[in-house]
Amino acid sequence: MQKSRDYAEWYSRYIDDELSAEEKQAFLKYLDENPQEKAIVQRLQSLQQNLAQLPPTDTSEGFETVLRTRIQIEKKIGYGAIHTFFQRWRMPFLGFATALVVFLVFSGLKGIRWDGMPTDETAVNHASMQNSLSLPASNINYTLDQFIASPSYSTDAASIHYQPAEDETMNKNQGVVVDSTGKIKQETTKTIPENLQLSY
Amino acid sequence: MEGREEQSKGKKPSDEELIARFQQGDIYAFDLIVKRYKQQLLNFVFRFLNNRELAEDVVQETFLRVYRKRHAYKQVAKFSTWIYTIAGNLSRTELRRRKRRKLFSLSDIGMEEKDYEIASDEFNPEKYTNTVMHEKIIQREINKLSSKFREVILLRDVQGLAYEEIAEIVNVPLGTVKSRVNRARLRLQEQLKKSL
Structure with missing residues (x-):
């Protein structure tokens, strides 16, 4: 009798019907010899059925209206142009902002008190x-x-x-x-x- | 319009045909895509995030991305793979954002547990083998899985996608997907066994 861990990876293949005829025969024989393993496989099969039968979730009534409105708004404000601009200048802007913050922090530490008065x-x-x-x-x-x-x-x-x-x-x-x-x-x-x- | 004519004749255009028409400027094709995918995407995102309102926002954003980036789609991949990839990426981002928010919000402590609370008298353990499992229990246990396991098991067993497609959506090798699905199923059945 083979160890259960050797067959653990076959569970999904068996459930998904991906085992060859020989593999399937060997696997079924193994399950017959191991009732505990057989119970796991049965639970897995049952779980798969339950997952497939989960009730679908419906969108809200105004879903498509809201989507159309959002698209119209984007068209009007020209999301593409704004987005492209920010995408292009994001890194230089962040670099400049970081440098500015570092400069302000250091100048603040050296000569300016946090309340703005000189030391x-x-x-x-x-x-x-x-x-x-x-x-x-x-x-x-x-x-x-x-x-x-x-x-x-x-x-x-x-x-x-x-x-x-x-x-x-x-x-x-x-x-x-x-x-x-x-x-x-x-x-x-x-x-x-x-x-x-x-x-x- | 071409799309309306085909629909009136009873022909059902494929996803790839619809996106090709949309790329050529047929807005009606986009409407059909929305009608075809809104429910299944919401189903996936809702089960992944376990929050209906957020899920609907994510699905809206997914369609907006499809609208904006329609010319980025190339017919080398299935359209469903492309749209699920967008939805999956947005969901993962949302999940990370939620985790960050939770880290900084003391008021959120314990909320997750409350969301999952289910009356115990609704369930009879003896009925487990007869595959009578309540949706809420399953959803609760799905949400206990790590996001990696949750995503693949939802795509495979709830959405019914092929392993190959899932591998493309989550951008991991096929073997990894199969292994994850197997482990996710084992873990989920183990959790359900304990909770019932």
Whole structure:
């Protein structure tokens, strides 16, 4: 007697009448010897009949009217043209939108608070930049904290590398006071000494 | 029109003839296609999605696609294969959408179970062997099958399509379809045996 699993794949072939005469004979013999398997096959046959006899589902009364209306609407608005346009430009548009979102997120993280106001650091950078650029080159004021935070300070016009002289003392604990307009108060800025080395 | 003349003579044009006429601009041929397929498509989609309203929307969309893409149909395949492929793809998309929605909707928890609840006193287990099985029980158990099994068993045993056609519709090899149908039948009869 063959194992049942060998015949399990024959169930559907038997039900669908796809077994050859020899196969069918062997299969029926196997079923006679295995009443449990025979019961499964009978249930499968019965299930197939029941599935075939499931009552059909009717469409609603207005089905065709709704369909015609939808077709008419599509014809009027020119679905094809709109659809083709969006299909063609979908990927470039998505790429642009993604790049824009990434840019906004990064610019937001770097300099803008989520409520839209500039961060303190940005305000300091912006104010100090304005101060330094509005004065003559020989009399440039730098904020002390700016130099403490970053030895190299760049503006849009040129990069200015600040290297403090050995005899220059810096008060690292000194804070920067920014008023409501974003300008830095004079007491928190320091005039560059004459022996300061600047490289461009 | 040509279609009306043939119908009045009692000739029944094939699906392929109808779509060919429709491709040449005969809107009446499209109407005949809709009349011929609306019920069987709804039957398939409804049993696949287990939601009448959604199923009707999907069938509407299927015909709209046929209307829009009529020139995409080539007579290398049977028209029924083509239209079932469209309906099957839309149904699968709808099923995925529903699953996603369910993931995010707490209110949906437990709804599926409620939909399937059936009064137990309606059924007599002794009648099982006499193939008296209620439609609702069968539908409930069909919906417990995975979508892969559900689709093939519906196409084969409810819609009565050939294995070759099903293989084209679900886009898998013929052997895979046969194996899936066999496994789906076994699983379904096992579930029905337990539920009755």
